[in-house]
Structure formats: C-alpha cells, structure tokens
Amino acid sequence: MNSSKLRTAPLHLSRALHSSVPTSSRVPRACIVSKWLSSRNFTAAPPLAQESIPLRKHLKDEAKRKKAEAKNNGVVKEGKGDPRLDNWELTVGVEIHAELNTACKLFSNAPTEGSDGVANSRVAPFDAALPGTQPQFQVATLLPALRAAIALDCEVQRKSGWDRKHYFHWDQPNGYQITQYYEPFAKNGTVSLLASDGVPATDLNGADSINIGIKQIQMEQDTAKTTHHPPSTYHVDLNRAGHPLIEVITLPHIHSPQTAAAVVRKIQSVLRGVDACVTGMELGGLRADVNVSVRERGTEGTGSSYSGVSGLGQRTEIKNLSSFKAVEDAIIAERDRQIAVLEAGGVIEGETRGWTLGAKETTRLRGKEGEVDYRYMPDADLPPLVIGSDLVDHVRSTMPELPDETVGRVQKQYGLTVKDAKTIVDLDEGDRLEFMEETAELVTHGLGDQSLDQLKIGKLVGNWILHELGGLLSSNEISWNNMPITPTELADILINLQNKQITGRVAKQLLNGLLEISTSPRPSVDRLIDDGNLRLRPLSEEGYEALATQIMDESPDMVAAVREKGQKGKVMWFVGQMVRRGEEGTVEPEKARQVLERLLGS
C-alpha cells in the first residue's frame, strides 16, 4: 500500500538528533534511518540520497563516542570496581510527598483543577490566610488517602490528629503547615521489591524480594508555588496552597542507591494504580527527600538510631529530588562525600543538602534544625480525624488490582516477559493493557478451534501492541487517545496473519493504513485486504527459485560474499530483495530464506 512512505526516515527523528549532537557533517545520520528500517524487518540498505555509511561501522562509532562522553563527564561506572564499598555500608530512608487526586483542597472547598494557567484563581480565604478564617476538613480527600494507605499495607489508625508545623516562608501564608506529626493516620506498612524492579543482587541476598518497611503515612497541606525573578523577587501563586499531600516515610531498610530509586518508582506506581496520586515525578506531583548515612561495616556507626533501627551513622537529608535518576545520583554523590569525610577523619554534621541535576556533589542548604524549632502543636481549630472501620473495610474490599498483581497476571496469562508486562501495564494509564486484553480475547475467539495456546496468542498480541502499534504511534506522533484503530481491527489483522492469509509485511502496512483512515464508517480489515488485493497468493517453489536465481545473477559479488567469504548475514539482504521485488503479498520471508539458503549452498 504505502510502501514508499514506510521507507523514508521520519524527519523529526533526524532533526532531533541533528540539533542535539554537534557533528561536523550536517547530514542526518543514515544509521538512525537504518535502525528504524531494520526494526521493521526491512532491509538495512540505506535509502537513496543519503550518505551511505555501513551500519555496523556506524554502530561501533556510536558506542565509542558514548564511552568517550561518559569518561569526560566523570561518571564512575557503578560496579564491582569501588573498593570503598567493601568497608562502608550505606543506609537510606526515603520520604515521599505525593499530591492526592482530589476535587478540592484539604481544608477549604477551593477546587484543585480547572481554570488552568490562571494564577491565583482557585484560592479560598483560608488558603490566603485571611485573619479569622478557619480550616474545614474536606471529607472527600480521605478516600484517596485511605486507598494509598491500604495499598501500601498500612494499619489505618482509628483516631489521628492534626498538628501545626510552624515556620515562616512566603509560600506558606498561615505561617504554619497543618500536618499529622504526633498521630498520623496510617502506620506500619510495607512495600516489596523484586529483582525486576531494579534491586541489585547484593541487596536481595539470595531472596526473591525484599520488603522495605513504611513507618507511617500522613496527610498534610502543600505550599504555594513560587517563581524566582532575579535578583531577589518572587512571584507567588496560591493555587497550590492547601492542596492535600500524603507523606510516605520509609524505615531505613534501604542499602543501595538503586534500591532507593526502585522504592520511589514502586511507590509511585502503586499510588497511581489505585488512583490516589496520579501526577508523577516528571510533572512535579511527587517529590522525594532522602536521608543518607554511612557506617563502617561491622560497627555501630555513631550509634544513631531512627524508629527502631539502631547502630547508624549521622544522617544528612537531601531535599527536593524530582526524578528517579536524581534520587540515585544524589545518593551516590552524598555517600561518596560522607565516606571521603569520614576516611579523612572528619565528622558528618546533620544538615540539609540540595542536589541539582548534573552536579557532582550535594550542596549544603542549611543546618538541620531540630524538630523542636518547628514548635509542633496540635491544631485547636480542627477536631481529630476519626475513621470508621466500616469505611476501611469497604475500601479494602473494593481495592482495584495492584500493579504487582497485574504484572504477574499479564505474565501468566499472556506470556509476556517481565519487562514487556511492566511496560504495558504502565502505558496510557492501563488503557493499552485493556486494549490488549480485548484484542487477545477477539483473536482467541476468531481463531476458533485451531487456536494456538493462549500464551502464544498473548505474546503475539502483546508484541504487536507494544512494538508495532507503539512504533507507529511514536513515529507519527499520535497519542493513544487519538488513535483510531479498534481492537476488532487489530484482531482481524492478526487472525488473517495467523491463518496465513496475509504476510507480516502486509499486516504492518494494513496497520499503518488503518491509522490514517479517519473517515467513518471505517472499512473492515477484510474489505481492505480484498480491495488492495493483498491476500497471500503463495508463490510456488519454482517461483521462489526463479526469483532467487534472478537476483543472484544480478549481484554476483554478494553471492560471492556469501559463498566464499562465508558472510551468512548477507542472506537476509537477498531475502529483502526478494520481498521487495516480488509482487505484493506473495513472498513470505521465511520461505524465501529457506530457498535462498538452499540455492546459495550454505
């Protein structure tokens, strides 16, 4: 159908690469095009009107370039290489602040969404701290908080309180933040991590999973948003002031930077899975602070303890990390700094430090104020939060499937790998998984008796949705919401493919074509196949041999390369030529390869 379109490089890709890497040549790299083509099982022959650099050479150059860059940036490869880690043990505790998914704020009825972009448009008198205004707990905000607590396996406390944490800042109109310091509403949870979540083997110690304890979860207010206008002016937007947050505090059970990043990722995915916190780290809806300390192996550090875990070194806090990579990098930098100080005989001070992306070391922000400086006191304006057990039981019994369960189920039911399962569960808020399950159901149904086993169907559908469809969406820059293809259409394509009515190549072309049809009613896949005369008219054995011999005669040097130099990979080039030269919908690559191998005598 639109084969020519599929051959040209997507311009935006080359433009993007072009602008980010300063190279001497101003021509888009041919290798990107080749990679794109080869990912679609097309030939790796470079398209016309491009500088042709052999693919393999270019890949090698790329690898060399990346290594050189890494060395220049001074990034030390985390590996068995670091000998200091034999002597020093790292302990990390994570505090995550996540915005709750609610319609209104925590203590006022100002809405949390709508009227986007207009600053100071969703501010109640209490949010602006007008004298005499009182907080009013908005009951609906309890629901996502409860779900978060139950999803993280916490014990929900029947009675919890509201406390004021006093400090002056222009993003805090009241002069205090209402939080739950003395009596949080949920305590004693766990989050478990597997090796596939990114936990290094040293932390797993032979087990399948590790459990990181959660000390407590509390609800609190968010501060306003400020923007800095140099030299010293700040613009304040109170829309976010008073937005409900939950703070998830883990116990210091984490012993490596990768595990810490994995914990943050895991908690974010759990919170998203139960619709409690839906803005992720990249959008600023989830922030992490980490507490880092080191101690010499076999010692008790400085004897500090936190919440029952004792024998730790003095800890420092790194605030406001806003991406998973930042979490990992900041912990590595701080650990290295602390080890360097301690090995030189110095002492670690308890302080608060900051991290900017691309920095090599954390920077000191301020000394660690004691908790007493915040003058925590119960808020007299608010009654205690009393949560009924009937509500907790109801929420627990109606919990949706947690992400871990979903990933496990997708692996078992559809035979996807762990990585693919995780990807598809995360994409498009679960809509893509829904699409996949519906398509798989239709395919199973459509294939009827001669169906493959469920796992094979699952794998087929999964691959098509993740890689083929996904690739088309990204290359045409269409979002999932705007995608017109229905599960029925994809199922029809796959059924035809399985029944050998069309070749793989034709199937991909159909997919691409369907993506572009925006008229309604949409033609059915069968109709498209018939109209385009795409049904596989299998070539006979002689037909294959004839075509193969023709191509072999035309390129004797390639034949020589295979026969004499033994470059078996070039057989695929022949296959590509056969597919290209043969009539649409007649040449099957697998059969062509068999014939060619026989003819080329390999």
Next chain:
Amino acid sequence: MRLSSLPLRWALRRNVSLTPAHASKCRRAFSTAGPRHDRSNSAETGNVDVEKLLSEPTWSIASLLPRPDARPDHAPQLSSKQLHHLLRLSALPPPKDVAEEGALLSTLASQLHFVRQMQSVDTTGVEPLRSLRDETADGEKAETLGLEALQGALDGEEVRGKWHKRIRRPRAERGSGSEYGEWDPLSTAGKKVGRFFVVEGGKEA
C-alpha cells in the same frame, strides 16, 4: 468512736465555734481519751489550729517571677546566639543595640522562670486539653467518618475497563467553569504583578 474518724469540716466547725471550756465538754462526750491541752496534736484528735494554719503562706504568687536579688544557679544562662535564633524563628526584628538586647534577655529569663514553675507541677497521667469538644462516646460517634460520609465521593468515581478494571475519579476538563468564588485574592495584595503576589526576598526589609 474516735473523733478523728469524723469529717474534718464537721470537726473544725465544732471546734471553732466552741470556747475552750465548752470544747473540752464536747470532747468528753465523743472521745474515749481524756481532754487534751496540746493544740499542735490537732491531726490526732481532729482539732485543727486554724489560726496557725493561716498565719504563714505556703505559696506565693511572687514565686512565679524570679526574685530580683537572687540569681538561681540551676537556671541556665541564655546566650545572645540563642536569643537571635529565637527571634529569627519568630520573624521578629533583632535588637537594635546592646541595651535592648540586655532588656530582651532579662525579660526572657523571667518568662522562662515562670514556665519552669508551671512545669514543676506533677501532671503524670493527665492528657493535655487540645480544644473544647464533645469527648463523650456519642460525640465521637458523631465525628466518625464512616461509609455514609464518604458515599458522595465513592459515587463520584467510575470503573474504567472491562478486563483490566481500574477506579478513576473523573477529572474536570481543562479551563472548565469560571474562576472559583467571587472574591479576588489579589485584592488583598500589597504588591502584585499580573496575577501574582510579589515578595521581595532581599535582605533589606
């Protein structure tokens, strides 16, 4: 029956209204022991010497403030650094000169003495009062957030998907609805730029 087993108030009343002669007569009526002339043994016999009791104070309000002459040794001295730290925490201006700092420090010392006197009262087992609320069982029941309290929020959610069921709260459309409320928060602003409050973060006031 000994007189000391009777309520003290009754005994006091009895003794205060009586002349010594009359008192001894009454004592004879109720006590098995002989008449006593030693007033200081009032605890034994229930005979309280009220005048002696009231002649010397056991506590004075003056104890709440430090004595102007004495400097108690156990009270730690406040340093200037601590004073400045506290003033920063409270967003109060630092003292202009040494005299003002001295005055602030001595005021603070008196206030701390007062607080220490408060803290010397034994309050073991006493929960501090947070606010005046209905703390009865019925009151707590009325305050409990149960299923009916959250029913509105639960009803507002929808289930998304048939195979992969997820709970979703429908979000408001972008730009939907007019601006919330009728009052403009910026009307309270001293300084503003566009739709933003302006704060000067420099060191000068």
